[in-house]
Amino acid sequence: MSKPRSEELEQNPADASAEDRLIATYFRPLATHPGAFDLADDAAAIAPPPGCDLVLTTDGVISGVHFFADDPPDAVARKALRINLSDLAAKGAAPLGFLLSIGLPADLPAQWLPFFARGLREDAEHYGCPLLGGDTDKNPAAITVYIAALGAVPHGGMVRRKGARAGDVVVATGTIGDAALGLLLRRDAAAAAQWRLDAAMRDHLTGRYLLPQPRTAIAEALRRHARAAIDISDGLAGDLAKLCRVSGVGADVAVADVPLSAAARAAVAAEPALIEAILTGGDDFEVVAAVAPDRFEPLRQEAAAAGVTMTRIGTVTAGEGAHFRHADGSTLAFARPSYSHF
């Protein structure tokens, strides 16, 4: 069932500038970079910071896949931007700006876009990451929000997945698994009672699914201290395994050392099998990194000074794969080690 341009055109007669007005009203206020030309050109032009490499990443969210169609529109916007900021942070890069491509169904409620734009503007300001340009389309089937983000590191300074060495310390920021549990709660509210969570714990978990906290504040510290890093989007187990594979190493993680929130601890106490969702569920948007032993403490302190908890969870080995061990030495076997779209 095709619905090509001219057919839409017939459904939207007369007003040639509705799309331009939409952009001017909702998105121009975010385009504070002079090279965005107030979004009144085909492209942005930016002078890269001297001596820097550009760090480029892209990630998108689709309604019904990465978020629920009835999620608050400002949270959808924030999530779309923050998952890209999370990539930049894990790579040690400072944000420079972003491009936005949105596809919106015709039957979107009138208030959706203003709230979406407000959330995006607040985050763009908060993280110092202005809108540089974009593309706005009608999408008959789903809300799609794709962002391409640009950051900068000193030349050659991007923190890669590759670079971990046997003997390095494996560290993780924040707490792991909250978003995965939050998603389970979002789909089955009754689980909160089964897991014996109070309202604050439940809200903590669903909030962590709704709104990632990119670790932008420690990008610089990671760049100076980490040998390799990755942001956790597809689950700690799978993403650490990716880092290990590219680095040609293995990792031993002590399950008991993986940092959990009070809510996640309560849930896993009530239902121990949840540890798999916690370690493999994804959407954490924390950072897991490999750090030379003598750099762990400086990194931990700088992260703490920036308000980010950094926990030692294991050790890089000369083996392969990411292994998660209980205190008795037994290894967890995951049915689904990592999120994959395919």
Next chain:
Amino acid sequence: MSKPRSEELEQNPADASAEDRLIATYFRPLATHPGAFDLADDAAAIAPPPGCDLVLTTDGVISGVHFFADDPPDAVARKALRINLSDLAAKGAAPLGFLLSIGLPADLPAQWLPFFARGLREDAEHYGCPLLGGDTDKNPAAITVYIAALGAVPHGGMVRRKGARAGDVVVATGTIGDAALGLLLRRDAAAAAQWRLDAAMRDHLTGRYLLPQPRTAIAEALRRHARAAIDISDGLAGDLAKLCRVSGVGADVAVADVPLSAAARAAVAAEPALIEAILTGGDDFEVVAAVAPDRFEPLRQEAAAAGVTMTRIGTVTAGEGAHFRHADGSTLAFARPSYSHF
């Protein structure tokens, strides 16, 4: 109807690396830039060319909106890349690379992705625009292909929409309206007979809709000679009006001087009302530019040397709006001056 991550996860058990394998198989061969790290990292890192500004643009195509779901997958890939290359060309920028975000339905035929990737690889090589990174998602509802492209111009050298002055020559590349007529033919094959087109003419028009020809070859000439330019995606009339609005000028275009292909001339001879579709239909991906009178001939010659026809179609005025006049002085009034998604 939400279908969040964990639900998909349940439908795709066990194989953690199917997404990684898909990327490695189909997209790694396109990631020839060393800063793409063989797509085995979260982000790309590129050292911008010294003394250059980065030119950034993003544009996407959605099945059922910008292309037909049964269009050849290699053509879908080429179109997605080329509409971005067209933006870079009109801005005078040389391509550096691109980021790709694709959303694919689960029921896509097995051969779709290999052909898509092959078309994309051939174009990436042909235009010297390597894949730098990307994002691959399952999209339940439509095929979505978003590209963010990077180019470079000498510092301050981007050709803007703003800059046209009264007295400038208005020029257009190639031929106008073919893609709009091609889309009409794609939707109503019987029109070819009504328009008295032979098979070659019909194929020319449908081919121009299917496969844009970005004017990459004249980017450098535009940068040196044009005062303002825009690529024609939403129709000559509307896009020239945008250039005029931002430049604070008007434009007078002689309809008889607008370059038409033999096929378009035949169609409009048979059905004169098609001139509106030709001038407003969009998807031309030609360039319309304002050029100082003494720069027109050098630009025309350099474009010709690069294999691109450049035609004088009118004059920039001190007025406002883009006006299209017949030889008798009467002005065309368009029911729908420009394509708009909203």
